[in-house]
Amino acid sequence: MTDVYAVSAAPHIKQRISVPSVMWQVVLALTPALLASIYFFGTKSLWLTLYGIISAVITEAVIQKIRKIPITVTDGSAVVTGMLVAFNINVSAPWWIPVVGSVFAIAIGKQIFGGLGFNIFNPALLARAFLVASWPTIMTSGWTPTRLGSISGLNSSIIPSTAIKAQNLITSATPLNVAQQLRDKVFTSGFADNLAESQAIANTIFDKLADFGTIQNLFWGNVGGVIGEVSAAALLIGAAFLAYRHIIEWRIPISYIGTVFVLTYFFGGINGLFSASILLPVFHIFAGGLILGAFFMATDMVTSPVTKKGRIYFGVGCGILTVVIRMVGGYPEGVSYSILLMNIAVPLIDRYTIPKPFGEKRIKK
Amino acid sequence: MKLMKEFTKGFIKENPVFVMALGLCPTLAVTTSVENAIGMGFAATFVLVFSNIFISLIKNFIPAKVRIPAYIVVIASFVTIIDMVMHAFVPALHKNLGLFIPLIVVNCIILGRAEAFAGKNNVIRSIFDGLGMGIGFTIAIIVIGAIREILGAGQLLGFDVLPQTYKPVLVAILAPGAFLVMGLLMGLMNLKKK
Numbered sequence: 001m002t003d004v005y006a007v008s009a010a011p012h013i014k015q016r017i018s019v020p021s022v023m024w025q026v027v028l029a030l031t032p033a034l035l036a037s038i039y040f041f042g043t044k045s046l047w048l049t050l051y052g053i054i055s056a057v058i059t060e061a062v063i064q065k066i067r068k069i070p071i072t073v074t075d076g077s078a079v080v081t082g083m084l085v086a087f088n089i090n091v092s093a094p095w096w097i098p099v100v101g102s103v104f105a106i107a108i109g110k111q112i113f114g115g116l117g118f119n120i121f122n123p124a125l126l127a128r129a130f131l132v133a134s135w136p137t138i139m140t141s142g143w144t145p146t147r148l149g150s151i152s153g154l155n156s157s158i159i160p161s162t163a164i165k166a167q168n169l170i171t172s173a174t175p176l177n178v179a180q181q182l183r184d185k186v187f188t189s190g191f192a193d194n195l196a197e198s199q200a201i202a203n204t205i206f207d208k209l210a211d212f213g214t215i216q217n218l219f220w221g222n223v224g225g226v227i228g229e230v231s232a233a234a235l236l237i238g239a240a241f242l243a244y245r246h247i248i249e250w251r252i253p254i255s256y257i258g259t260v261f262v263l264t265y266f267f268g269g270i271n272g273l274f275s276a277s278i279l280l281p282v283f284h285i286f287a288g289g290l291i292l293g294a295f296f297m298a299t300d301m302v303t304s305p306v307t308k309k310g311r312i313y314f315g316v317g318c319g320i321l322t323v324v325i326r327m328v329g330g331y332p333e334g335v336s337y338s339i340l341l342m343n344i345a346v347p348l349i350d351r352y353t354i355p356k357p358f359g360e361k362r363i364k365k
Numbered sequence: 366m367k368l369m370k371e372f373t374k375g376f377i378k379e380n381p382v383f384v385m386a387l388g389l390c391p392t393l394a395v396t397t398s399v400e401n402a403i404g405m406g407f408a409a410t411f412v413l414v415f416s417n418i419f420i421s422l423i424k425n426f427i428p429a430k431v432r433i434p435a436y437i438v439v440i441a442s443f444v445t446i447i448d449m450v451m452h453a454f455v456p457a458l459h460k461n462l463g464l465f466i467p468l469i470v471v472n473c474i475i476l477g478r479a480e481a482f483a484g485k486n487n488v489i490r491s492i493f494d495g496l497g498m499g500i501g502f503t504i505a506i507i508v509i510g511a512i513r514e515i516l517g518a519g520q521l522l523g524f525d526v527l528p529q530t531y532k533p534v535l536v537a538i539l540a541p542g543a544f545l546v547m548g549l550l551m552g553l554m555n556l557k558k559k
Contacts, residue, residue, distance in 0.1 A: 108545065112552075133536040 019116065022247055022301075023076030029238030029247075030083055030296065036221050036231035040146040041091040045227045049086040052098035056082025059106040067111070077116050081105050084124035087228025087292065088336070089131070092142045097135065101127040121343045122303045125336045132336075140331075143174055143224035151224030152178050153217035153287075158208050159201050166191040166201050174224045175209060175287040180332040182206050183270060206270055210280040218286035228296075229289040239295035248299040251311040252318075256294040257285055259319025267327055290322065293335035303343045310346075310353035317342045372493040375501035381474045382505035382547075383554045388474040392506055393543040395465050399522050402510030403503070404458045408451065408466060410499025412443045413475050417495035420483040427484075436479045437470065444469045474502055512546050513537045 037045040060078040064071045085101040108130075109123030110116065132139045143151050154170045161167060170178055182202050191198035208214060217223050221231030228235075242248045264284040269275030285291070298304060298318055305314050318338045325334025356362075381387045391409070395401045419439050427435045448466045451459040459466065469475065478498055483491040514520055517537030519527040536542045 130536055130541075133539060133541065134534045135532060136535070138532075 019072075019077065020075040023080050025245055025247055026080050026242065026296070027076055027083065029242045030080070030087070030228075032234035032237045033087070033228050033231060033292070034083070036234035037091075037227045040148070040221050040230050041144055041227065042147070045086075045091050048089055048091065048093065048095065048098050048227060049083055051095055052086030052089075052102045053079050053082035055099040056085065056102035056106050059103045060111070063107060063111040064115075069115070072116070075116075078106060081110065081123045084228070084297065085127045088124065088128040088226050088289075090139060090142060090226055091144045093138050097131060097138060101131050104130050117302055119302055120346075121340055122297050122300050125297055125340050125343075128336050129340060143172065145171075145224060146222050146230070148222040150217060150222045153214045153223040154178070154205065154208050155213065159204060163191050163201050166205065170205060174332070175214070175218065175283070176326065176332040178205065179209055179287075180326070183327070203270075207277075210277050210283045212279065215279060215282055215286060218283065223287075226289065229292045232286045232291045235291045235295060239291075242295070248295060249311070251308060252298050252304060252315040253294040255312045255315030256298055256318045256322075257290065259316045260284055260290060260323055263319065263323040264326075267323065284323075284326070288326075288333040289335040293322075293339055294318070297336075298339050298342075303346060305346050305349045305353065307350060307353040307355060309355075310349040313349050313353065314342055314346065317345065368490065368493050371490050372497040375494070375497035375499070376504065377501070377554075379498075380501045380505055380554070381477075381498055382502060382509075383551050385474075385477070386551075387477050388472050388502060389547075390468065391465050391472060392509065392547060393540070395462055396506050396510040396513055396543060396546075397517070397538045398514045398520075399507055399510045400458065401461055402506040404451070404455070404462055405465065406499070406503025406506055408447045408462075409469055409472060409474065409502055410496070411447050412440060412469050412472075413478060413499040413502075414492060414495040415443045416440045416475055416479060417483040417491040418488055420479045421486060421488050421491040424484050432484065433476075433480070436476060436484075440475055440479070441470045474498060509543070509546050509550065512550075513542055517542060 034046070034049055037049075056078045057073045061071050061073045064073075082098075082102045082105075085105050086098045089098055089101065105123035105127035109121060109126040110119045113119045128139075145151050152170045152173055153175050156167055156171055159166050159170070169181060173181065182205060185202075191201040219232045221234065223230065239248065239253070243250060261281040261284075264281040265276055265278065266273060267276075268280045268284060294315075298315065305311050318335075321338030321341055322334045325331055325337060331337070375381065377384075379385060382389070382392050388409070391405050395405045416436070416439050420436055423435075423439075444467060447469070448459075451462075451466060478495060482494045486494070511521060514522075515526060516534045517539075519525060519531045519533050534542075537546065
């Protein structure tokens, strides 16, 4: 792939980096998250991931056969895509969801554009968008509790057991769902007999979201969600490995997560600007798919900017969109759509952030 | 023989949707079901044939500079007719298609045929051209509509064709589905041509 293009003048340092070595290392980096998911959700998450991987690999091989080009499924890129597709799926989903998702990711998301290196969107996220649009109930409800029994990461003893609606909310919804429903005041008036009491319960739940205990649950993985996002700790182990091997570089995830941190601190509270505690941004970082998205999906080499400045803009853009969707939008979580939207902007970002060659002076007109 | 060629060229060789990529607005918007597609196809074909006839009749009287407004007036007259007829006789379909019936006025297949064909050819040939193009358009949107309806609702013309256990691919009857189905069919047509 790189034989043809000589990017800069000699001398060059030759490195033994190839597509297979990068992709298999990504697979290795995703493994802790998969193990965490198997621990918290049971072996079904392993099966769903295997379905995703196998169908991605088969689809890639079949399409490359039809296109009469060399079959390159052993390079691991289809394995990574299949794995990430499955990581975006709820454990209670039926077996065909990862299969359909992987076929769509490889066929429509990748091979139609010309295969690895030519796709404009992250194939796994495209598949997620397709699945959410097609089977919204399967993809965004029916969350499974972890083996430690929590979905929202909240302890149900924080509110009186007589407030049945509030109990139902925090025992059946993911943390970001809870945050969204409190924000939109979906049930707030129904939490207790009178409005003031309801509001007090809503405030208690909201405060508990940004509680140290909740954040611990989110960090270690005692929280409902899709297969891949369950344990932030496991994802961070993988991310640290990739960063150490220089496969992902820090600019995108740091600027992405940093933007989310700042914006949720400003706008995160339900009582106006700056009403959030300092732990609320931390909650927003560990809740939902932000860690998974920022480290493993936004950093996809094909669909992220090549320039250093561009990567920061890309991360900031992802962060802004994520917070806007979480705070204002109709979906509780916006990581996948924000990355997809920024994928579209990548050629533009690259174009406006071309670095100046050393020694060049711009002549003012 | 030559007339036959004018008639059949619109089916596949110069298919207005898949080859010339004209009239994409109704193609994308009303193909959520086969019923809508058939209604749209007939309405557009009617307008196409009659505007072709009248434009080829009056082409010698229209000053070249104002030909487009003149064509639009002719086309709009027939669109008004079909709009009222559909409103009277098939109100349900009329309601389904909604805004897209008046929008036939600016359907670029019709204006395109008026400009490229009816404005230069005689009446008989224009009729065959309009009919062929109209049928080509109708076939194209029925095919797209059928695929989207089967995938997205498990139905064809309102009847269930897939087993009850089938979970519809909802995205197929949403806007992205229209782009996907049309793009894939266009790609298949290009593949065939090569």
